[in-house]
Amino acid sequence: MPIEPELLDPVTVAGWTLTVAADGREAQLHAPAGVVITELSGSRTTLALSNATVRSRALDAGSPPRWDVGLAERILRRARPAGSLFLRALVDQGGTATAEKLREVTGLEFLNHATRTLTESAAVVFSDGDPEQRGRYWRHFFATRRHPDQPRGRVYDYYLSDELVPIFAEALTRLGR
Incomplete structure (x- = not known):
């Protein structure tokens, strides 16, 4: 049976809750409603937004041109x-x-x-x-x-x-x- 790490008091900021193990080796991150954490590794977190439309010129190139x-x-x-x-x-x-x-x-x-x-x-x-x-x-x-x-x-x-x-x-x- 795995040993549960001793957790420090959680910190909540703008709907985000971060709880860190006393030894600093593990962390738990809870996102506000509508945000799903798909990966948490080191200092990097990957998020997915449910029911959200993201306006980003970097991601939306529009339709390819119709050549003539x-x-x-x-x-x-x-x-x-x-x-x-x-x-x-x-x-x-x-x-x-x-x-x-x-x-x-x-x-x-x-x-x-x-x-x-x-x-x-x-x-x-x-x-x-x-x-x-x-x-x-x-x-x-x-x-x-x-x-x-x-x-x-x-x-x-x-x-x-x-x-x-x-x-x-x-x-x-x-x-x-």
């Missing part, structure tokens, strides 16, 4: 010309290309200017009319991969999904880019 040529055009129109140059090269390479190949094809010494203008443009377009500015969560519509031997180094290659290649190809063509 019009949306791609809006992003390209807002971006600087280097963004279109970068995407044209990526599309022409079938949606996947090394950074070295893209620098060679575009003539751009640094690709970060081109990628930054695209992600900033996408964030603005996706957030249009959204007071929560959730569009910033969907701004990275192309992926990057670091060099396997240099995980913190430069980007090794870029990838545009198979779904987006024809959409951006058409948008670039419509805009004459």
